Amino acid sequence: EDKVVQSPLSLVVHEGDTVTLNCSYEVTNFRSLLWYKQEKKAPTFLFMLTSSGIEKKSGRLSSILDKKELFSILNITATQTGDSAVYLCAVESQGGKLIFGQGTELSVKP
Amino acid sequence: EAGVAQSPRYKIIEKRQSVAFWCNPISGHATLYWYQQILGQGPKLLIQFQNNGVVDDSQLPKDRFSAERLKGVDSTLKIQPAKLEDSAVYLCASSLFRGRSDTEAFFGQGTRLTVV
Numbered sequence: 001e002d003k004v005v006q007s008p009l010s011l012v013v014h015e016g017d018t019v020t021l022n023c024s025y026e027v028t029n030f031r032s033l034l035w036y037k038q039e040k041k042a043p044t045f046l047f048m049l050t051s052s053g054i055e056k057k058s059g060r061l062s063s064i065l066d067k068k069e070l071f072s073i074l075n076i077t078a079t080q081t082g083d084s085a086v087y088l089c090a091v092e093s094q095g096g097k098l099i100f101g102q103g104t105e106l107s108v109k110p
Numbered sequence: 111e112a113g114v115a116q117s118p119r120y121k122i123i124e125k126r127q128s129v130a131f132w133c134n135p136i137s138g139h140a141t142l143y144w145y146q147q148i149l150g151q152g153p154k155l156l157i158q159f160q161n162n163g164v165v166d167d168s169q170l171p172k173d174r175f176s177a178e179r180l181k182g183v184d185s186t187l188k189i190q191p192a193k194l195e196d197s198a199v200y201l202c203a204s205s206l207f208r209g210r211s212d213t214e215a216f217f218g219q220g221t222r223l224t225v226v
Contacts, residue, residue: 006152034214042114042201042217043153088152096141096205097166098215100152 002027004091006101014109017079021104023089024071031096033065033072036088038103043088046074079108112136114218116202122224128190131221135183135204141165143215144177144187145201153201159185192225199223 004025013019023033032050036043047056049065049072056063060079065072076083086103093099115134123129135142140161145153156175157167161182170177174193179185189196199222203215 004152036217042219045214045216048214095158095165096160097158098143098155098203100145100154102150102152 002091002093002099004089004099004101006087006089006104008104009102010105010107012107012109013079015080017108018075018077019079019106021074021076021087021089021106022071023073023101025089025091025099025101026070027091027093027099029094030067030091031094032092034090034092034098035063035072035074036090038086038088039084046087076106079106081108081110084108114202114204114216116200116218116221118221119219120222120224122226123192125194125225126191128188129192129223130186130188131200131202131223133185133187133202133218135185135202136216139204139206139216140182141205141215142179142185143201143203143205144185145203146198147201147220148198156187156200189223192223194225197223197225 007022035046047063052067060077063074088103089101090098142159144156147153156170157177158165159179162179177187199220201220202218205215206213
């Protein structure tokens with residue numbers, strides 16, 4: 001059975017800290033891995049990763065995929081209170097099926 | 111560009127009643143998904159449409175849940191009869207094209223269902 005596992009499930013940090021969120025997967029017919037941010041409403045798209053070892057970066061957020069070890073990490077540097085959210089990892093398999101992990105709830109304290 | 115529209119935003123019903131949710135995807139998006147997100151968990155795929163055909167409904171509880179996507183655009187998800195454990199946020203998402211690895215899914219605001 002396809003599965004996506006995220007860790008940690010929750011995390012509390014202070015502003016300015018750097019955090020690393022983990023996502024591991026066991027999915028047949030892997031096509032891509034996606035990261036979303038969810039703030040009590042619709043998940044909003046952050047990154048899509050398809051190739052190993054190529055870092056994607058957007059401001060203070062970056063992500064990388066390791067297709068050999070079947071995992072991805074999402075890094076957030078110099079965290080701000082506005083980064084507080086649930087971060088969801090999803091893997092797309094053949095046919096466009098999206099399988100989500102449980103999410104990591106990040107809380108950034110001032 | 112207009113996003114994915116869902117209605118209603120909130121719904122409270124008694125167990126054994128029926129309820130329907132509506133989703134209008136982004137114009138031109140061929141793939142439409144319905145997800146169930148129980149508090150504290152990640153979204154769980156209920157059904158995936160490609161145009162008006164079903165691609166995957168393996169996790170849809172078909173004894174009580176049904177979904178359709180007439181004319182390959184809008185979609186409705188129905189629960190009949192509802193159970194307490196159906197309390198969740200129901201998210202609709204759409205993406206441009208099945209089979210491409212460079213298109214992400216866009217989500218609606220969701221419908222928060224409470225079954226009492």
